Amino acid sequence: MTAKISPELPERLVAAALAALERGEDVGLRALARDTGVSAMAPYRHFRDKDALLAAVAMRGFADLRDQLLAANAAPDPREALVAQGQAYLAFARARPALFRLMFAGHDGGPPPIEDNAYGVMVRRVRELAPVSLEAATLACWSAVHGMATLALDGGLSPDGSSVEHAALKMIVAGISAAKRS
Amino acid sequence: MTAKISPELPERLVAAALAALERGEDVGLRALARDTGVSAMAPYRHFRDKDALLAAVAMRGFADLRDQLLAANAAPDPREALVAQGQAYLAFARARPALFRLMFAGHDGGPPPIEDNAYGVMVRRVRELAPVSLEAATLACWSAVHGMATLALDGGLSPDGSSVEHAALKMIVAGISAAKRS
DNA sequence: CACTGTATGATTACGCTGTAAACATCATGG
DNA sequence: CCATGATGTTTACAGCGTAATCATACAGTG
Numbered sequence: 001m002t003a004k005i006s007p008e009l010p011e012r013l014v015a016a017a018l019a020a021l022e023r024g025e026d027v028g029l030r031a032l033a034r035d036t037g038v039s040a041m042a043p044y045r046h047f048r049d050k051d052a053l054l055a056a057v058a059m060r061g062f063a064d065l066r067d068q069l070l071a072a073n074a075a076p077d078p079r080e081a082l083v084a085q086g087q088a089y090l091a092f093a094r095a096r097p098a099l100f101r102l103m104f105a106g107h108d109g110g111p112p113p114i115e116d117n118a119y120g121v122m123v124r125r126v127r128e129l130a131p132v133s134l135e136a137a138t139l140a141c142w143s144a145v146h147g148m149a150t151l152a153l154d155g156g157l158s159p160d161g162s163s164v165e166h167a168a169l170k171m172i173v174a175g176i177s178a179a180k181r182s
Numbered sequence: 183m184t185a186k187i188s189p190e191l192p193e194r195l196v197a198a199a200l201a202a203l204e205r206g207e208d209v210g211l212r213a214l215a216r217d218t219g220v221s222a223m224a225p226y227r228h229f230r231d232k233d234a235l236l237a238a239v240a241m242r243g244f245a246d247l248r249d250q251l252l253a254a255n256a257a258p259d260p261r262e263a264l265v266a267q268g269q270a271y272l273a274f275a276r277a278r279p280a281l282f283r284l285m286f287a288g289h290d291g292g293p294p295p296i297e298d299n300a301y302g303v304m305v306r307r308v309r310e311l312a313p314v315s316l317e318a319a320t321l322a323c324w325s326a327v328h329g330m331a332t333l334a335l336d337g338g339l340s341p342d343g344s345s346v347e348h349a350a351l352k353m354i355v356a357g358i359s360a361a362k363r364s
Numbered sequence: 365c366a367c368t369g370t371a372t373g374a375t376t377a378c379g380c381t382g383t384a385a386a387c388a389t390c391a392t393g394g
Numbered sequence: 395c396c397a398t399g400a401t402g403t404t405t406a407c408a409g410c411g412t413a414a415t416c417a418t419a420c421a422g423t424g
Contacts, residue, residue, distance in 0.1 A: 009372085028410065039374050041412080046372090050411065101288070106336045136349035139339070140326060143350065147329025148321065154288045157321070167318035167361075168325065175357020179349075191401085211382065221403050223383080228401090232382065367424080374417075381410070388403070394396090 010046040010056070012036050017057045021098040029053070054102060061096070061103040066118035068092050073121055078128040079173045085122055086145040086169040087162075093149035094159070101153065104146075129177040137176045144172045192228040192238070194218050199239045203280040211235070236284060243278070243285045248300035250274050255303060260310040261355045267304055268327040268351040269344075275331035276341070283335065286328075311359040319358045326354045 016035040020027045029050050030040045047053040072088035075081040093100040123138050130137035148165060151157050157165070198217040202209045211232050212222045229235040254270035257263040275282040305320050312319035330347060333339050339347070 029412085030410065040410095041375080042373055044412075104332065104336055106283075133349060133353075135343075135346045136353060139330065139333075139346055140350035140353045143329035143333060144322060144326040144354065145329065146333060147325035147327065147331075149329075150286065150332055151321075151325060151328060154286055161317075164317050164321055167315060168322035171315075171318060171322045171357040171361050172326065172354065173357070174360055175353040175355070178356055178360065179353050210380085212380080222381095223404080224402050226383075365424100367422100369421090369423105371420080372418085374415100376413105376415080378413085379411095382408095384405105384407085386403100386405085388401100390399100390401080392398085392400100394398100 009036070009038065009042065013043055013046070013053060014056050014060060017053065018060065018099065021057070021102065022096065024098060027054070027057075054105075057099070058103045058105075061099045062118055065089070065092050065103075066121060069118055069121040073125070078125045079170075079177065081125050082122070082129070082141060082173050083166065083169045085125070086141075086148070086172075087166070089145045090149050090152060090165060093153055097153050100149065104150075126176065129173065130179045133179045137179055140176055141172060144169070191218070191220065191224065195225055195228070195235060196238050196242060199235065200242065200281065203239070203284065204278065206280060209236070209239075236287075239281070240285045240287075243281045244300055247271070247274050247285075248303060251300055251303040255307070260307045261352075261359065263307050264304070264311070264323060264355050265348065265351045267307070268323075268330070268354075269348070271327045272331050272334060272347065275335055279335050282331065286332075308358065311355065312361045315361045319361055322358055323354060327351070 013032055013036055016032050017027050020032065020035065025031075029043055032053075033040050033043055036042075043053060047056065068088045068091070069085050072084040073081050075084060119142070122142060123134070126138045126141055127134055148157070148168065152159070195214055195218055198214050199209050202214065202217065207213075211225055214235075215222050215225055218224075225235060229238065250270045250273070251267050254266040255263050257266055301324070304324060305316070308320045308323055309316055330339070330350065334341070
């Protein structure tokens with residue numbers, strides 16, 4: 001009665017986790033295994049423990065986020081592009097809140113939250129604005145956007161205040177592009 | 183064999199939770215009750231469920247945070263004061279990371295993360311800088327500081343990069359004080 | 365082809381958790 | 395003096411993460 005079907009259990013587990021997150025449920029190894037039609041211990045053949053699985057899910061999330069940022073990066077003007085990236089970041093957090101929170105929940109072994117090229121997508125644009133104090137400018141920009149997303153999820157922001165958010169983002173890039181030296 | 187001693191179980195439970203958080207352990211109702219020398223079900227006489235207890239803990243955290251911000255608010259110049267507040271906010275998050283994360287973890291029934299006067303402490307200073315676009319400026323400032331704190335906890339920032347952080351904070355207030363209209 | 369090692373999954377079991385239900389004990393006010 | 399409500403205890407149950415052990419199927423080698 002061994003199944004041994006269908007492609008790659010790990011992928012199906014991660015997919016099931018993403019689905020559960022989208023559904024607003026809280027993910028658990030057992031429920032996850034049940035959804036995948038497999039025994040409770042099966043996931044342990046592919047992930048050291050629950051955190052390892054969640055780290056894999058988070059990585060998928062970071063990849064998606066990077067794609068969203070890239071898609072929003074079209075404008076030639078760096079200021080416009082950065083604001084658009086910020087809005088995309090916010091939209092991602094609001095569209096998939098549980099996943100977003102998981103991504104930044106600090107599961108020990110996982111990758112740093114600033115992952116892969118999602119970071120690079122932004123840094124390239126910031127460099128056009130503030131090449132001398134790049135580090136500080138990048139930190140300011142990313143912090144502001146990430147903080148706004150977090151506050152939005154936790155109820156501090158009204159979900160329809162997009163014009164205020166837009167104005168705030170413009171202030172940030174203004175402050176950044178005004179920097180001459182550290 | 184009924185204890186019925188000592189002042190107010192709820193306070194002692196919250197205190198035990200804070201202690202456990204400070205110790206880096208993860209809080210649980212049972213362990214909490216054990217630390218307090220009381221039975222596992224006792225907390226339910228004072229809190230509807232675990233989330234309610236955590237919400238109380240979070241409120242205590244917000245009060246502490248507000249005090250830190252007030253203490254950092256001394257400088258007469260609003261720009262300096264805001265930067266100092268940001269640094270205090272960061273210091274709080276780094277000094278008590280588990281509590282900070284709990285405060286913004288979005289336990290349903292709790293208060294909004296921007297709590298009490300902690301918010302007001304900052305808003306008053308922002309108003310001196312950008313009275314016309316207050317909403318956006320406040321959002322920009324709070325978002326940046328909160329995002330920096332979150333990123334710091336999740337390993338994205340080096341713990342000794344305080345000069346970069348300082349520069350980033352200055353950029354933020356520069357962008358805010360440059361705002362003339364929305 | 366038979367044989368064996370390795371990868372994958374299933375079973376079982378343990379201690380932990382949050383919490384529902386029923387019971388005991390006290391302080392208090394009619 | 396006794397009923398009543400507030401507080402804490404005991405017992406019980408379902409769910410969780412995971413350690414240990416067993417079963418199966420496939421791959422490579424003789």
